[in-house]
Amino acid sequence: MKPARYFDKIENSKVHCRLCPHHCVIDPGRLGACRARKNVDGELFSLNYGRIASMALDPIEKKPLYRFRPGSLILSAGTFGCNLKCSFCQNWSIAHEEPQTVDMKPRELVRRAKEARIAGNIGIAYTYNEPSIWYEFVYDTCVLAKEEGLDNVLVTNGFIDREPLMELLPYIDAMNIDVKGYTASFYQEICRGTLDNVKQTVELAAERCHVEVTILVIPGLNDSINEIGEMAKWLASVSDEIPLHLSRYFPNYKMTDRPPTPKEILYRARDKALESLKYVYVGNVW
Numbered sequence: 001m002k003p004a005r006y007f008d009k010i011e012n013s014k015v016h017c018r019l020c021p022h023h024c025v026i027d028p029g030r031l032g033a034c035r036a037r038k039n040v041d042g043e044l045f046s047l048n049y050g051r052i053a054s055m056a057l058d059p060i061e062k063k064p065l066y067r068f069r070p071g072s073l074i075l076s077a078g079t080f081g082c083n084l085k086c087s088f089c090q091n092w093s094i095a096h097e098e099p100q101t102v103d104m105k106p107r108e109l110v111r112r113a114k115e116a117r118i119a120g121n122i123g124i125a126y127t128y129n130e131p132s133i134w135y136e137f138v139y140d141t142c143v144l145a146k147e148e149g150l151d152n153v154l155v156t157n158g159f160i161d162r163e164p165l166m167e168l169l170p171y172i173d174a175m176n177i178d179v180k181g182y183t184a185s186f187y188q189e190i191c192r193g194t195l196d197n198v199k200q201t202v203e204l205a206a207e208r209c210h211v212e213v214t215i216l217v218i219p220g221l222n223d224s225i226n227e228i229g230e231m232a233k234w235l236a237s238v239s240d241e242i243p244l245h246l247s248r249y250f251p252n253y254k255m256t257d258r259p260p261t262p263k264e265i266l267y268r269a270r271d272k273a274l275e276s277l278k279y280v281y282v283g284n285v286w
């Protein structure tokens with residue numbers, strides 16, 4: 001356990017976490033909604049600091065980042081926990097279960113990233129689960145990685161408060177941010193989050209680092225061509241250079257009641273988004 005940042009002590013030994021927009025109020029002995037932060041005797045601790053559940057040297061395109069150092073590899077690491085509750089989660093076994101982990105200090109992860117340079121590694125991607133709820137470990141590692149000339153990449157749901165995000169962004173070179181749907185009700189009902197907070201993250205990040213956006217297109221839920229057109233228009237208002245990835249849904253986790261996204265819907269959505277954006281890609285089709 002590592003002392004957490006971004007919380008306030010409140011009455012009766014409770015704590016108020018300010019890392020993400022859930023703003024959990026946590027009783028002593030209890031966890032936050034992300035399962036990664038615990039109130040121990042009136043202090044908040046990070047439970048996943050340095051606990052690696054998954055690590056691999058991946059092509060940068062797998063993040064997906066198509067217009068940031070194409071053709072390179074990046075050492076990718078993740079832990080457990082997530083602050084959203086998407087019923088269609090494609091990484092549920094580490095995001096929402098209790099995977100086995102190995103302990104690793106930030107310096108050790110950076111050392112491995114440097115060693116992998118010879119194989120084409122450009123840095124570290126914080127991915128597989130939600131990196132913002134691994135904040136203390138990600139921040140400490142990003143600072144060290146930058147000192148060594150490595151790139152830092154976040155693959156994130158963008159559901160983080162403004163203040164911690166702004167503190168981390170100077171160390172971040174690129175982000176892929178999920179915008180999981182383009183209605184408030186989709187976020188509220190399917191993900192237990194809020195669209196406006198995610199839009200804020202995209203807008204703040206796009207001014208400070210390379211940003212690409214991904215939407216998992218789910219039949220009958222967020223696949224309206226008009227809705228995707230509106231999302232593309234908003235993205236273009238931030239920058240029409242932001243690449244948009246339209247990813248194909250496959251039944252997973254708690255959402256198994258619908259078929260994979262028909263390819264023709266993805267191609268129609270791509271054509272619509274291309275009316276506003278320069279770069280739109282269809283993913284997971286083979």
Ligand code: SF4
Nearest residue numbers: 017020023024032034
């Ligand atoms: S980071 Fe975790 S504990 Fe903190 S507000 Fe978000 S869900 Fe709650």
